[in-house]
Amino acid sequence: MSEIDEILAQIPLPSLAAQLGVDERTAEAAVRSALPALVGGLQSNAASPDGAASLAGAIEQHPATLFDGGLDLGGLDLDDGAKILGHIFGGGTDQVAQQVDADLGAQLGGVPEGAAGLGGGSGSLVSRLLPMLAPIVMAFLAKRLQGGGGPTSSAPSSGGGLQDMLGSILGGLGGR
16 A cells, blocks of 8 residues: 555545545545645755754644544644645645646546636645645654654654655655
């Protein structure tokens, strides 16, 4: 099972689809389309020693226990998600969302029913999804860095360990 599949397995797709106002197929496609952009942005940030140290510190602040007992989407801190996106993409979050929305629309053969605003902007499907996914990905990374359940303070502060892990996740996307 790839890391992307592991993340997807943790997300209650019926609840996510309901929150986004789309069907489960569209919700899953949106997650699969948004994750490469999110993980790729994290990998870019981890490319420098300062960025890697900052990312490792941020990961330590996100509970690896988010998935324990099942993920409650209603309990996600969307403000935290928006802050994470700001750190990852700077002022380019809307442009990233527009690109992912365009890719998703092409993948789905047009705008899916109930996905008004798929074309980008603050009300787009991906713009609503990214702040949910950001804390989920951070918690997933925290869990991965814990390995056998040790403290996240063992997270590598150099780009190598984070870069390798993020590259592995992106590699699991089949070159997407």
